[in-house]
Structure formats: C-alpha cells, structure tokens
Amino acid sequence: MTPARTLATAAxxxxxxxxxxxxxxxxxxxxxxxxxLLRYVFDGSPGTFDTIGASLLGIFPLITMFLVTSIxxxxxxxxxxxxxxxxxxxxxADLIAGYALAFGLVAVVQSVLATGLAVWFxxxxxxxxxxxxxxxxxxxxxxxxxxxxxxxxxxxSEFQAVQFMPAVIxxxxxxxxxxxxxxxMAPALEAIxxxxxxxxxxxxxxxxxxxxDVTTAFVRDALVVAGxxxxxxxxxxxxxxxxxx
Amino acid sequence: xxxxxxxxxxxPxxxxxPxxxxxPxAHGDPEPPDSDPDxxxxxRALTTVRGGRTVLRGLDLTVPxxxxxxxxxxxxxxxxxxxxxxxGTQAQVTGTLTVLGRPAGHPSLRPRIGYVTQAPSVYDDxxxxxxxxxxxxxxxxxxxxxxxxxxAVDGALTDVDLRDHADALAGRLxxxxxxxxxxxxxLLGSPDLLVLDEPTVGLDPVLRRDLWDLFHxxxxxxxxxxxxxxxVMDEAERCHRLLLMREGEILAEGSPDDLRRRSGTPTVExxxxxxxxxxxxxxxxxxxxx
Numbered sequence: 001m002t003p004a005r006t007l008a009t010a011a012x013x014x015x016x017x018x019x020x021x022x023x024x025x026x027x028x029x030x031x032x033x034x035x036x037l038l039r040y041v042f043d044g045s046p047g048t049f050d051t052i053g054a055s056l057l058g059i060f061p062l063i064t065m066f067l068v069t070s071i072x073x074x075x076x077x078x079x080x081x082x083x084x085x086x087x088x089x090x091x092x093a094d095l096i097a098g099y100a101l102a103f104g105l106v107a108v109v110q111s112v113l114a115t116g117l118a119v120w121f122x123x124x125x126x127x128x129x130x131x132x133x134x135x136x137x138x139x140x141x142x143x144x145x146x147x148x149x150x151x152x153x154x155x156x157s158e159f160q161a162v163q164f165m166p167a168v169i170x171x172x173x174x175x176x177x178x179x180x181x182x183x184x185m186a187p188a189l190e191a192i193x194x195x196x197x198x199x200x201x202x203x204x205x206x207x208x209x210x211x212x213d214v215t216t217a218f219v220r221d222a223l224v225v226a227g228x229x230x231x232x233x234x235x236x237x238x239x240x241x242x243x244x245x
Numbered sequence: 246x247x248x249x250x251x252x253x254x255x256x257p258x259x260x261x262x263p264x265x266x267x268x269p270x271a272h273g274d275p276e277p278p279d280s281d282p283d284x285x286x287x288x289r290a291l292t293t294v295r296g297g298r299t300v301l302r303g304l305d306l307t308v309p310x311x312x313x314x315x316x317x318x319x320x321x322x323x324x325x326x327x328x329x330x331x332x333g334t335q336a337q338v339t340g341t342l343t344v345l346g347r348p349a350g351h352p353s354l355r356p357r358i359g360y361v362t363q364a365p366s367v368y369d370d371x372x373x374x375x376x377x378x379x380x381x382x383x384x385x386x387x388x389x390x391x392x393x394x395x396x397a398v399d400g401a402l403t404d405v406d407l408r409d410h411a412d413a414l415a416g417r418l419x420x421x422x423x424x425x426x427x428x429x430x431x432l433l434g435s436p437d438l439l440v441l442d443e444p445t446v447g448l449d450p451v452l453r454r455d456l457w458d459l460f461h462x463x464x465x466x467x468x469x470x471x472x473x474x475x476x477v478m479d480e481a482e483r484c485h486r487l488l489l490m491r492e493g494e495i496l497a498e499g500s501p502d503d504l505r506r507r508s509g510t511p512t513v514e515x516x517x518x519x520x521x522x523x524x525x526x527x528x529x530x531x532x533x534x535x
Contacts, residue, residue: 005382079366243350
C-alpha cells in the first residue's frame with residue numbers, strides 16, 4: 001500500500017463525483033429532507049422524533065454509502081478499469097482505502113449537514129455531544145462503503161446491485177430497533193439483531209441521545225461498528241482478484 | 246501531432262526489418278524455432294480454461310523483442326484469453342509463460358506492461374486529462390514525480406493525437422477517440438511491452454493507418470515490443486511477425502512474407518484460409534481412426 005496511490009485514487013473518485021452534481025445534491029440533501037419530513041410527521045410527539053431522528057442520523061450514511069459504493073465499484077468492474085488497475089502497480093488496499101477515504105469525506109459532509117439541521121433547527125434533543133453523533137455517522141458510512149464494496153462482487157449488473165440494497169439493508173433496518181426496542185422483539189429476532197452491525201449503530205446513537213458522557217456502551221457500539229467495517233472491507237479486498245476466469 | 250513515418254504511407258516500411266534476417270519460419274519449419282536470442286514473450290505448452298471450456302490448447306509461441314507482432318484469427322478463437330494470460334489477469338493457466346524474463350503476472354512486470362483491453366477501459370465521467378493524470382499517479386506516485394507525470398501525460402496525449410480533446414469528458418468522445426484515450430493510458434509509463442487487444446476495431450482507415458504508424462514508431466524509436474491482436478486480416482501485412490490463431494491453437498508463426506511463401510498464396514488472408522483447410526483436411530483424415 002502506498003499513501004500517494006491511495007490519495008490519488010480518493011482524488012479520482014471525488015473528481016468523478018464532481019462531474020455528477022445531481023448525485024452530490026441527492027446524497028447531501030435527501031437525508032436533510034427526510035429529517036425535516038420526520039420532524040413534522042411526529043409534530044405531536046417530539047420524544048419520538050428524538051429517538052427516530054437520532055437513529056436515522058446513523059442509518060442514512062450507511063444506506064447512501066452502500067448504494068454509491070456498490071454502484072461505483074460495479075462500474076469499475078464492468079468498465080474494465082478494475083482489470084486495468086489491477087494489471088498496473090496498484091495495491092488492492094490502495095483502491096479500497098481510496099474509495100473509503102473519498103466516500104468517507106462525502107459522508108462527513110452529509111452527516112454534518114444532517115446533524116446540524118436536526119440539532120439546531122429541528123430541535124432534536126441530544127443530551128450528549130453532537131460530535132459523538134458525527135463519529136457514529138462516519139463509522140456507519142465506512143460500514144456502508146465496506147458492505148457496498150463487498151456486495152458489488154456478487155452483482156453482475158447495476159440492476160442486481162440496486163436489488164442488494166433491500167436484501168442487505170432492509171432486514172437490518174427492521175431489526176435495528178428503529179421501529180420497536182430490540183428487547184421487545186421475539187427472542188429469535190433479538191438474537192439475530194445482536195449480530196447485525198446496524199443494531200449497534202442505532203444503539204450508539206441512542207446512547208449519545210440519552211447520556212451526557214461517553215458511556216462504555218457507546219464505546220462498545222462504536223467499536224463493533226468500526227470492527228465490522230474493517231472486517232467487511234477485508235472481505236471486499238478478497239473479492240478483488242488480479243486474475244479472473 | 247501524429248506524424249506519418251517518413252514518406253511511407255504503408256506504415257511498416259520493410260516488414261522484414263533489420264535484426265530479423267528472413268524471419269525464423271523461412272526454412273519451412275512449422276515449429277517456432279528459438280532463433281531469437283532474447284524474445285519478449287516465450288510461451289510453452291500453455292493451456293487455459295475459461296468458464297469450464299478449454300480456450301487455449303497447449304500453445305507454443307514466441308514474441309520477439311522490439312518488433313510489432315500481430316495476433317490474428319477469427320473472433321472467438323482465444324486471442325483475448327491469450328492476451329489476458331500474457332498480461333497476467335487470466336486465472337486457470339497451466340504451462341510456461343515467460344514475459345520480459347519473468348513469469349507472467351509477476352508483480353515486477355506490472356509497471357513494464359501497457360495493456361489495452363478490447364473495450365476502452367477509461368472513466369467516462371472524467372476528462373481525458375483527468376483519466377491520464379490518475380493512471381499516471383498510479384504508475385509514478387508521489388510529489389517528486391509530478392514533473393515526470395506531467396511530461397508522460399503530455400507525451401501520451403500527443404502520441405494518440407488527442408491534445409485538442411484533453412479537457413473533454415471521456416464519455417462524450419466518439420468510440421474511436423475513447424479507444425485512443427485507452428491506448429494513451431497504456432503508453433503512460435513508456436512500457437517495454439505493449440499488449441493491444443483489437444485496438445483498431447471500428448476505426449476509420451485514416452485513423453487506423455495513423456495508429457499503425459504509431460505502433461511502428463514505438464517499436465523503432467523506443468524499442469517497445471508490441472503484440473497487437475486483430476481479426477481483420479489486411480492488418481496482418483502491417484506486422485513484422487504474425488501469429489495465426491484458430492480455435493485455441495496457433496496455426497502458423499512467421500513474417501507475412503514467410504506465410505505467403507509457405508502456402509504459395511498472394512495474401513496473408515489466403516494463406517490463413519489455406520492453413521485452415523489443410524488443418525481441417527488433416528483432422529478429417531485422422532478422425533476415422535478408432
């Protein structure tokens with residue numbers, strides 16, 4: 001792995017994105033619009049907005065980065081640029097870290113906008129530091145990037161790649177505690193939710209929502225999400241083969 | 246600008262060239278002889294399986310250094326698989342394949358080989374220059390190489406005559422222009438070996454001539470070894486040396502003159518057909534045996 005090649009890759013990914021202003025606008029504004037919508041859906045029960053809003057701040061970056069990365073890497077595979085890059089002196093880690101870096105940066109901007117809007121304009125009541133919300137959002141974005149990269153190896157077309165979104169993300173969404181607390185689910189479902197990374201992302205957000213300090217539960221949640229992201233990135237790296245059939 | 250080689254619009258000039266006296270096949274020997282002291286590519290007993298199908302069957306061939314070698318054969322005969330095998334991106338390969346003195350796919354070969362896939366492999370949502378900048382940064386990373394990178398990018402743009410389109414999005418270019426961007430990427434690191442998979446498909450005659458002129462300039466001026474595949478037989482006449490391929494096997498190897506002389510035909514195309522017929526007749530003759 002060479003830092004210069006990683007940075008060049010990240011810069012290239014961002015440059016590609018810059019030629020696509022509509023995608024940037026969608027990535028940055030849709031989460032804000034959803035939070036705005038949510039705030040007035042729960043106009044009568046601000047407490048519900050706090051819980052769901054905080055959870056969504058963790059979920060948005062994961063979903064966006066999942067979609068963006070799976071499509072971007074799939075394009076890289078189908079356009080032949082991946083084969084070309086892997087025939088050149090580029091480390092697989094350079095490519096993956098480059099993508100993670102570029103989309104991580106986009107995720108930071110997205111999270112800053114969404115968190116800022118929720119906390120300062122929509123009255124999201126956070127007891128803890130908004131910086132911690134941001135940290136979890138960033139880890140979620142990395143997890144999304146990792147999952148997207150991994151899944152793109154199993155998609156033969158952009159059509160399939162998009163279909164992986166409901167397959168990979170929806171079960172986590174249903175079980176992560178967004179709709180009902182995880183300990184109130186059927187025991188089997190709770191057990192499943194215990195091994196899904198999004199559950200920890202949402203738990204982490206809720207820790208920040210309710211506690212003024214960094215709790216051990218928060219640290220555990222953040223570490224689980226980060227660990228999952230690294231694990232899945234490694235799996236994603238394994239799907240990049242210099243020699244293919 | 247793309248300048249045409251001195252007053253010879255046919256491109257290759259003397260296909261026999263110096264340093265390749267008469268070509269190896271001139272002795273009527275169908276086996277690839279090892280007269281070349283230091284070939285760029287040596288292939289022995291190469292077999293490749295792709296998608297459960299044996300695409301290459303026990304190939305033996307050599308590609309001489311510093312020459313333009315054409316890999317010709319009909320679509321689907323295994324040209325792309327052979328090329329991917331040489332470049333080191335093909336899995337399930339058995340046999341010996343030595344490229345520039347190393348086993349194919351060796352990491353030290355990656356900066357030394359320029360590879361152009363059949364479909365242009367560039368980023369459509371970047372400009373031509375941004376594409377080249379990125380691939381140059383992969384080849385020559387770091388701040389210290391910045392001047393070298395800029396020079397390489399400018400040189401490659403000039404080589405493929407795309408300076409005027411440097412700031413256009415690759416996706417907005419015509420098919421021929423996009424394939425030239427793909428070629429420019431392969432030229433970036435001044436590779437010792439340039440492997441081109443059907444680089445002239447779908448190009449107009451003027452552009453095709455210009456590209457062949459470029460290939461010959463690269464071989465003559467920079468000593469680059471070129472392996473160019475094509476399914477268009479009239480391009481064969483532009484190569485120093487030919488590998489005729491059919492159904493995963495090498496039918497013949499030699500200079501265009503050799504091949505014509507050996508089969509007593511006026512063109513390489515007819516020589517190829519002659520060889521195919523002879524092979525088919527031989528196969529039919531051998532078949533009835535239990």
